[in-house]
Amino acid sequence: MSDTVSIEKPTAVVLDIEGTTSSTWFVHETLYPYSRSRFAEVLDERADHPDVARARGQIIEQGGLGADATTEQLVATLNGWLDADEKRTPLKTLQGLIWADGFASGDLTSHFFDDAIPAIRRWHDAGIDLYIFSSGSVAAQRSWFGHTPEGDLLPLISAHFDTENAGPKREARSYRAIAEQIGAEPERIVFLSDLAAELDAAQEAGWRTVGVRRKGDQHYDAGVAGHPEIASFAQVAFQ
Template identity: 55%
Template sequence: MTALTARWVVVDIEGTLTPTSQVHVVLYDYARPRLGPWIDANGDDPVVVEAVAQIRLLGELPDSAGTPDIVEVLHGWMDADQKIAPLKTLQGLIWQRGYAEGDLVTDLFPDVTPALRAWHDKGLDLAVFSSGSVAGQVAAFSRTSDGDITTLFSQHFDTVNAGPKREAPSYRAIATALNAPPEQIVFLSDVPAELDAAAEDGWQTVGLARPGEPFGDADFGSHLAIESFAQITVDPA
C-alpha cells in the first residue's frame, strides 16, 4: 500500500475508471448510427452548428458537404480513435440522451467507487480529465453500475476547456483552474504519455496497469504503477 497526500485527485476515465470496452464498444456502437440523425434533427442548435463547421474544416470538406459526408469523416475518426473536439462534442450529446433515457449504464471497475467515496469523505476534492466532453462525463457518472456518482466530482475537464491530454500546458491550465500547486494534485491514468505530461508540470502521478487492458503491460517508467485503486491511499495535504 502506497500513501500519498494531496488537495486534489484528478482521474482519467477510459482504462482507469471503466474498461476500455465501455467506450470503444458500448459507447462508440451507440453513437455511430445516431450521428447523422442527430445532426439532421438538431441543425438549429448552435453547439451542433459549430461542431459541423469544425468537422468541415478539419475534414477538408466543402461548405456544400452534406450530412453523409460529415458522418463519413466522423466514422473515420472513430475508427482511428481520434480525440477530436467536434466528434467528442456530438458523441457527448448523444450519450447524454442515452443515459437520460436509460439506454446506457457506465460499467465501473469494482475498486473505483469505494476509493472515490473514501477520498471524497476525507475532504479531498475530485476532478476528471478525459478526452470525452464534459457533458458526456457528467452523463456517464449519472448512471453507473454503482448508481449516480456525479456529486463526488467538483470539476470536469476535457480537450476543449483544458487541451490535449498528452501535453504539459493542459495540466498547467487545469492546476490554474483548480487554484492548486501542481505538487498538491494527484493524476491517475492508464496512459504513460499522459502521466509524463502531468509530471512535466509537477503533478504527482499514478499509472493504472489493469490486467487485460490495452496499457496493462505498458512501461510506466518512473511513475508509480498499480493494478487497483485499493493499492493506494490518498490523504488531504
Template identity: 40%
Template sequence: MIKAILTDIEGTTSKISFVHEVLFPYARQHMAEFIKSQYQNEAVTEQIEAIKTQIGDPTASLETIIQTLEHWIDTDKKITPLKALQGMIWKHGYEAKEFTGHVYQDAFDNLTKWQHNGLALYVYSSGSVAAQKLIFGYSDFGDMTALFTGYFDTKIGLKQEAQSYENIIEALPYHATEILFLSDVVAELNAAANAGMQTYQLIRESQPKSQHPNANSFDQITIQP
C-alpha cells in the same frame, strides 16, 4: 501533501472495453440519423461548423459531415466536435436506460472515501465534459457527479502535452505538487509529471509498468491528505 485528485476515466475508473464495445458503437450506429434530424439544433450546428473548420471545407454537405464523423469514430480520433456530438447521442442512450456507465467498484469506493475525507476530485478525459458527466451521472452506482468538483476535456489541451496540465494547475487553487493525477497511459502521466503533478499509474489490463508509482486498483493507492 495531496489536496486534489485528477483522474482519467477510460482504463482508470472504467473499463476500456466499455467505451470501445458499448459507447463508440452506439454513437456510430446513431450518428447519421442524429445529424440529419438535429442539424438545425443550435448545439449541433455549432459542432458542424467546427467540423467544417477542422476539415477546411466551409461548404461541406451534411453527408460529408456524417462521413467525416464516422471516419473519425472508426479511427478513434480525439477531436473535440466529435466528442461533443458523441456525448449528445450517448445522453439519449443513458436516459433510455440502454446502458449504464461502467465504473470499477474500487474506483467508486475510494473516490467516495477520498471526497468524504476532504480531497477535491476532478476529471480529465479526452471525452467531452458532457460525456464525462453522463458516465458518472448514470453510473453502475447511480449518480456520482456530486463527488466531483470539476471536469476538464480536450478544450484545456491534449492529454499527452505538459501544457495541458499546466493549464489545469492554473485553473485550480492548488500547487502542482498537491495534485495527484491517475491514469493508465504512460505518456499522459509523463506530461502531468513534467508539469509538476504527482502521478499514479493504474494497471488494469496488463499495461506495461513505467517509472511512475503503480497500482492494479484504487484500493492499492495510499493517500495522506
C-alpha cells in the same frame, strides 16, 4: 509492482476515465457503436443546437470539407476518426450529446471497475477535491458519472475537464491550466491514468502521478513508463 503506493494527502485528485476508472473495452464495444449509429440523426435533427452547429463547422474545417458538405460526408469523416480512435473535439462533442440521450433514456449505464467507486467515495469523504480530465466531452463525462451502477456520483466531483476547456491530454500546458482553474498547487495534485504520455505531461507540469495498469485492458502491455504503478485504486494510500 508494489502492493501500495503511499503519497502525502493531496488537495486534489484528477482522474482519467478509460482504462482508469472504467474499461476501455466498454467504451469501444458499447459506446462507440451506439454513437456511430446516431451521428446522422443528431446532425440532421439537432442542426440548430449550438454545440451541433459548432461541431459541424469543426468537422468541415478539420476534415477539409466544403461548406456545403452533406450529412453523409460529415458522418464518413466522423467514422474515419472513430476508426482511428482520434480524440477530435467535434467527434467528442457529438458523442457526448448522443450518449447523454442514451443515459437519460436508460439505454446506457456506465461501467466502473469494482474498486473505483468505493475509492472515489473514500477520497471525497476524506476531504480531497475530485476532478475528471478525459478526452470525452464534459457532457459525456457528466452523463457517465450521473448514471452509474450505484446511481448519481456527480455530487462527488468538483469539476470536469476535457480537450476543449483544458487542452490536449498529452501536453503539460493542459495540466498547468487545470491547476490554475482549480486553484491548487501542482505538487498537491495527484493524477491517475493508464497512459504513460498523459502521466509524463502531468509530471512535467509538476503534478504527482500514479499509473493504472489493469490486466486485460487496452494499454496494459504498454506499461506506465516508470510512474508509481497500481492495478487497483485500493493500492493508493494517502498519508
